Amino acid sequence: MSDNHSQTPDLDESNSVLTDAAAAARENQMRTEGAEPISLWIILCSAIVVLIGGGVLFGGNFFDYKNFVKSDYVRQDAPGDGESKMIPKTAILAYSKIGEKKSVSCKGCHGNNGEGSSAIPPLAGSEWVSGPSLRPAMIILNGMKGPVSVAGKNYNGNMPAQGDGLSAQDLAGLLNYIRTNLGNSDDKLITVEMAAEAIAISKERGGGQITAAELDEKYNRDLKGEPLDPNTLVNPKTLEPVAAE
Numbered sequence: 001m002s003d004n005h006s007q008t009p010d011l012d013e014s015n016s017v018l019t020d021a022a023a024a025a026r027e028n029q030m031r032t033e034g035a036e037p038i039s040l041w042i043i044l045c046s047a048i049v050v051l052i053g054g055g056v057l058f059g060g061n062f063f064d065y066k067n068f069v070k071s072d073y074v075r076q077d078a079p080g081d082g083e084s085k086m087i088p089k090t091a092i093l094a095y096s097k098i099g100e101k102k103s104v105s106c107k108g109c110h111g112n113n114g115e116g117s118s119a120i121p122p123l124a125g126s127e128w129v130s131g132p133s134l135r136p137a138m139i140i141l142n143g144m145k146g147p148v149s150v151a152g153k154n155y156n157g158n159m160p161a162q163g164d165g166l167s168a169q170d171l172a173g174l175l176n177y178i179r180t181n182l183g184n185s186d187d188k189l190i191t192v193e194m195a196a197e198a199i200a201i202s203k204e205r206g207g208g209q210i211t212a213a214e215l216d217e218k219y220n221r222d223l224k225g226e227p228l229d230p231n232t233l234v235n236p237k238t239l240e241p242v243a244a245e
């Protein structure tokens with residue numbers, strides 16, 4: 001300790017010029033007059049004065065974006081902003097998102113993966129799901145009862161109609177979701193127009209659960225219209241295809 005002490009003496013402890021110089025070197029350096037650093041407070045206060053002054057001089061428009069761009073400059077919306085809020089999605093994603101939401105009630109009976117149970121037929125691997133597209137549409141809209149064979153097994157249950165409050169968008173989403181998910185893999189999508197056709201046909205039929213026999217006899221066909229390529233870009237709200245830029 002005493003060693004240390006003698007190497008860094010305080011001023012009043014020594015008369016040696018060398019140790020005095022060492023002590024002085026530890027003090028803050030003196031600046032020549034006029035070259036002292038400005039206090040941070042002065043810098044901040046000046047900044048505030050300049051900003052307020054600027055605001056007054058420019059009539060409060062000092063910070064206006066328009067002051068810094070050419071008058072005829074039209075700023076483009078950032079993606080997802082304003083008019084162009086819509087960001088196109090591929091049809092498969094847009095339809096499936098709606099379909100997945102709407103399929104919650106279906107899964108309550110048909111199972112989370114559409115696997116079915118001993119009394120309820122599966123959606124996974126079902127020829128009623130991936131076959132002619134008018135059939136699953138009519139089942140959803142009207143419900144179903146009576147004997148039915150699904151993926152080689154026989155069932156005779158009772159499905160209530162699921163069409164209440166279902167828009168053409170919802171129905172198309174549902175159909176596409178169950179036909180491209182839950183173990184099924186259709187590569188063409190049902191459009192909103194095609195789903196609207198099914199809703200019209202179902203209205204005309206007049207209600208009541210449909211049977212497998214009736215489906216085979218009257219509704220064993222595809223919905224009319226050109227199916228959609230899953231990679232088509234669509235508006236995620238309206239599901240209308242958007243032109244590629």
Ligand code: HEC
Nearest residue numbers: 105106109121122126128144145146155156157158159162
């Ligand atoms: C309350 C239970 C229940 C709900 C909810 C339900 N289903 Fe069904 N579904 C059944 C039963 C039971 C059958 C078999 C009817 C029969 O035996 O005739 C069936 C049959 C089907 C069939 C034909 C057979 C097959 O398995 O492929 C399809 C397709 C189908 N349902 C789709 C759906 C969809 C899509 C939803 C949701 C929008 C849905 N179901 C909601 C119980 C239900």
